[in-house]
Amino acid sequence: AQSVSQHNHHVILSEAASLELGCNYSYGGTVNLFWYVQYPGQHLQLLLKYFSGDPLVKGIKGFEAEFIKSKFSFNLRKPSVQWSDTAEYFCAVNGVGKKTSYDKVIFGPGTSLSVIP
């Protein structure tokens, strides 16, 4: 069965610090990968996604993520965080198998990021 793990439950950083949130998944085949963000009081929204091609994908607000197939990882990065990046971040994986039915997306448990001004 597919599963997604995120390395940290809660991360606290000062503004301008660099960010890396870890995400690992278990699935042996082709995958689509996502990072979602939930800002306080706002809807869950897509930050970035990987389907194929360049394993380094760029998303909104200066975020990027790198897919390393050999490590089953899709870590999220940002070189310099801002207070407004305080949010909950979810990694999600969709295993692309035989298209006989809807392929579910599996979400990780989430990482809460607090950025201190």
Next chain:
Amino acid sequence: DGGITQSPKYLFRKEGQNVTLSCEQNLNHDAMYWYRQDPGQGLRLIYYSQIVNDFQKGDIAEGYSVSREKKESFPLTVTSAQKNPTAFYLCASSISGGWVYNEQFFGPGTRLTVL
């Protein structure tokens, strides 16, 4: 404004009572989904519907029921059979039911507390 609305934002119910959570979208999306979000567990799929008048169980459907009589609406009923209903419930939609290349758009959620 196009989007997904969920009501109410907060909901309290007594043990043994059924309760229905509303989800409406005006994005003209075919597919809709219900997730449950618990601390430290991420989002878990309860039910999904790829088209009107059709829906399928997700990973944790026991104690829940849905209907999809209209494209815009996908209400979720939490029944008294659900053993641990206190949670944050998220509704989502996507253009079509095929997941690949289809981003899911989420509503603001309903926090249900069973007293």
